[in-house]
Amino acid sequence: MTSQTETRKPTRRKRPTRVVSLDETSTKSEIPMEDLKTSPSRFFNRELSWLNFNYRVLEEAENLRHPLLERLRFLSISANNLDEFYMVRVAGLREYMRAGVTKPSLDGLTPSEQLERINERAGALMRDQQRLYVSLSKELRETGIEIIKHDELEESERAALKEMFTDRVFPLLTPLAIDPAHPFPFIPNLGFAIGFTLLKKGANTPFQALVPIPTQVDRFIELPEKEDQNGKVTRRFISLENTIPHFLDMLFPDCTEKARCVFRIVRDSDIEVEDEAEDLIREFEILLKRRRRGRLVRMTIEANAPDSLKQFLIKAIGAEEQDVVDVDGILGLSQLGDIIDKRRPELLFAPYEPRFPERIREHNGDFFAAIREKDILVHHPYESFDVVVGFIRQAAADENVVAIKQTLYRTSKNSPIIAALIEAAEAGKNVTALIEIKARFDEEANMRWARDLERAGVQVVYGFVEYKTHAKVSLVVRRENGELRSYTHFGTGNYHPITARIYTDLSLFTAAPAFGRDAGRLFNYVTGNAEPDKLEKIFMSPLNMKSAMLQHIDDEIAHAKAGRLAAIWAKMNSLVDPELIDKLYEASQAGVTIELVIRGICCLRPGVPGLSDSIEVKSIVGRFLEHSRIVCFGNGHGLPSPNAKVYMTSADWMPRNLDRRVEAMTLIENPTVHRQILDQIMIANLNDRMQSWSLQSNGGFVRVIDTLDESEQSEDEPFNVHEYFMENHSLSGRGSALEYAPPPKLKPQA
Numbered sequence: 001m002t003s004q005t006e007t008r009k010p011t012r013r014k015r016p017t018r019v020v021s022l023d024e025t026s027t028k029s030e031i032p033m034e035d036l037k038t039s040p041s042r043f044f045n046r047e048l049s050w051l052n053f054n055y056r057v058l059e060e061a062e063n064l065r066h067p068l069l070e071r072l073r074f075l076s077i078s079a080n081n082l083d084e085f086y087m088v089r090v091a092g093l094r095e096y097m098r099a100g101v102t103k104p105s106l107d108g109l110t111p112s113e114q115l116e117r118i119n120e121r122a123g124a125l126m127r128d129q130q131r132l133y134v135s136l137s138k139e140l141r142e143t144g145i146e147i148i149k150h151d152e153l154e155e156s157e158r159a160a161l162k163e164m165f166t167d168r169v170f171p172l173l174t175p176l177a178i179d180p181a182h183p184f185p186f187i188p189n190l191g192f193a194i195g196f197t198l199l200k201k202g203a204n205t206p207f208q209a210l211v212p213i214p215t216q217v218d219r220f221i222e223l224p225e226k227e228d229q230n231g232k233v234t235r236r237f238i239s240l241e242n243t244i245p246h247f248l249d250m251l252f253p254d255c256t257e258k259a260r261c262v263f264r265i266v267r268d269s270d271i272e273v274e275d276e277a278e279d280l281i282r283e284f285e286i287l288l289k290r291r292r293r294g295r296l297v298r299m300t301i302e303a304n305a306p307d308s309l310k311q312f313l314i315k316a317i318g319a320e321e322q323d324v325v326d327v328d329g330i331l332g333l334s335q336l337g338d339i340i341d342k343r344r345p346e347l348l349f350a351p352y353e354p355r356f357p358e359r360i361r362e363h364n365g366d367f368f369a370a371i372r373e374k375d376i377l378v379h380h381p382y383e384s385f386d387v388v389v390g391f392i393r394q395a396a397a398d399e400n401v402v403a404i405k406q407t408l409y410r411t412s413k414n415s416p417i418i419a420a421l422i423e424a425a426e427a428g429k430n431v432t433a434l435i436e437i438k439a440r441f442d443e444e445a446n447m448r449w450a451r452d453l454e455r456a457g458v459q460v461v462y463g464f465v466e467y468k469t470h471a472k473v474s475l476v477v478r479r480e481n482g483e484l485r486s487y488t489h490f491g492t493g494n495y496h497p498i499t500a501r502i503y504t505d506l507s508l509f510t511a512a513p514a515f516g517r518d519a520g521r522l523f524n525y526v527t528g529n530a531e532p533d534k535l536e537k538i539f540m541s542p543l544n545m546k547s548a549m550l551q552h553i554d555d556e557i558a559h560a561k562a563g564r565l566a567a568i569w570a571k572m573n574s575l576v577d578p579e580l581i582d583k584l585y586e587a588s589q590a591g592v593t594i595e596l597v598i599r600g601i602c603c604l605r606p607g608v609p610g611l612s613d614s615i616e617v618k619s620i621v622g623r624f625l626e627h628s629r630i631v632c633f634g635n636g637h638g639l640p641s642p643n644a645k646v647y648m649t650s651a652d653w654m655p656r657n658l659d660r661r662v663e664a665m666t667l668i669e670n671p672t673v674h675r676q677i678l679d680q681i682m683i684a685n686l687n688d689r690m691q692s693w694s695l696q697s698n699g700g701f702v703r704v705i706d707t708l709d710e711s712e713q714s715e716d717e718p719f720n721v722h723e724y725f726m727e728n729h730s731l732s733g734r735g736s737a738l739e740y741a742p743p744p745k746l747k748p749q750a
Helices: 046-060 068-098 111-143 155-172 240-251 280-292 307-317 333-339 367-373 386-397 416-426 443-455 513-528 545-561 578-590 655-659 671-687 721-727
Strands: 145-148 176-178 192-200 207-213 220-222 233-239 255-267 296-302 324-327 376-380 401-408 430-435 459-461 472-480 483-491 503-510 538-541 567-572 593-598 615-620 629-633 645-649 661-667 692-695 701-703
Touching: 046 068, 046 111, 046 701, 068 111, 068 255, 068 296, 068 333, 111 145, 111 324, 111 333, 155 220, 155 240, 192 240, 192 307, 207 240, 220 240, 220 333, 233 240, 240 255, 255 307, 296 307, 367 386, 367 483, 367 503, 376 671, 386 401, 386 416, 386 472, 386 483, 386 503, 401 416, 401 513, 416 430, 416 443, 430 443, 430 513, 443 459, 472 513, 483 513, 503 671, 513 538, 513 661, 538 545, 538 655, 545 567, 545 578, 545 629, 545 655, 545 661, 567 671, 578 593, 578 615, 593 671, 629 671, 645 671, 655 661, 671 721
Parallel strands: 145 233, 296 324, 401 430, 430 459, 567 593, 593 615
Antiparallel strands: 176 207, 192 207, 192 255, 220 233, 255 296, 376 503, 401 472, 472 483, 483 503, 538 661, 567 629, 615 692, 629 645, 645 661, 692 701
């Protein structure tokens, strides 16, 4: 038993009232335990686990605790997630099938079997998305926000729409007749189009036509506001696909519509780089052009489409039967986020202004002085990303700073980080930027940043052809009292000011020399392929991070077998690596208590008698996207404990992160930061009740709040980890005058 049980009140559970995304490959009791330990049944399927996660995102669109427009946003996010899933994961499985690959996944499914289950599960997900859209549309109407069809337009609105269409939309449209002289056009990834069967005046034979919907104009046109006698204002929107057909006379004069349908295309958007590519930039420019013309993966089409027109379009596009999905509702739900109205604050989450660490304020904004005094951990988005930007800006402006090195995986459109690096280079500092141009869907942006930085005199490198550099590290070298001193930033999230407002991440600032030396070794590895002979305070993948994790788990197993307290707490986005999963199973069987917070994919099957009895897995989905990665080992003292080994890292426990990426895992030694991560952040996550889902041994998820017994349900509002951190300061950045309030559920029991 760990000391964790001394501070956390046990929860009495009742029978779950709602199970989401039950996995049909549940373990069978008749499988002998020795066989189960090596059976594929001990793993959940990676792809189906991801779909289960997207179900949890969609469930938030139905969560009445959220404001209405935020629920609409969750619906939009779930649809966008599904698009990207098909672009990358499903596209890859389809290529496996075409190549005749039959190698099974961890859970024993062949590519064809996975695709069959994916399409079934994704089809159910899409039907639920449409159901929720109808429900949310009704609620939106009640609040004065309407997405209407053309026949709902009032006369005054028709005139206004015609004017807007003529001025803003019509010049961008290209009506296309399909005949031997006009071949069927290419429809790009995520492209919309309207297919028509038309009959020209005086002709006897109809012809097929197409109007691609341009991406340069908003999908939803906002009509003039309406105000009723009571002063209630209504905002009304109409989609382009509902607008364009009603101006057919402008597009195809003297033609009559005989049939019509809307369809949307999703294409393969993954990129593979040849190992022998000599010029990575040139290689990527070629591959990005190919991506735009990637193989079709999915074609969604209106369910009520006339069959003859539908078959014509399917054949013309070259879609296979399994590519085509009939949709009874609106296509392209991912674009619903475009109508979210910031002028309706009562329908949105209450505004939240991130705090700026008091410790830096106490040093009059001097980042270097504050970091010299003590390591600082900044917890985003509760604490402002301006700390990271300010650190780089001060380094750029400080005449004593001689060098800045930084990794950049993703950043924002008008990145202040890039601007600061350019300023530093123009001021004559030695600036090195490692730009990861293989960051999926950000390749083009990163290539532009690379060129801008190079023009300013920054030394730009691209890392390895075979590895992505996903570590988040900045190294600033400053001349102080005739010597060089290093200031280092390690992060779990990208240097991206926009996502830092909604992603929970950690930023560690330290002036400890050992961390500076390790950061220098990391940069030398990615810039000069100089594999370090030793690392003092960090582990790196693909070099030694995985082996370190396995050794730490072995150490916990040894503690448990020796009768000492043994526990593992971990928080990450995804858990897929089979070797680490099997090692966690081994630890569970040895008596190690294991609690995991896995937001997304989890291939580990918890709570199976004899296999994973002592493993609990939960997922937190809510206002903020859980993105920080933390790993804690009891080290013979249980958890929480000041003697525990605590790490923050940029890496999930996936083969790609551990074997095919450059990642950093940072040891937390400063006592205050150690307490902040272990006793504050991890404990708060483990004790969240409001936004947590518990993973069952059969693959189903249940809301933790639905499993509370009557006494707990009657207590005050169940603990909400996001609200707690919005209301409470962090430890290391709170300054000397602020008091610390531990998570309420973890106050010592009387």
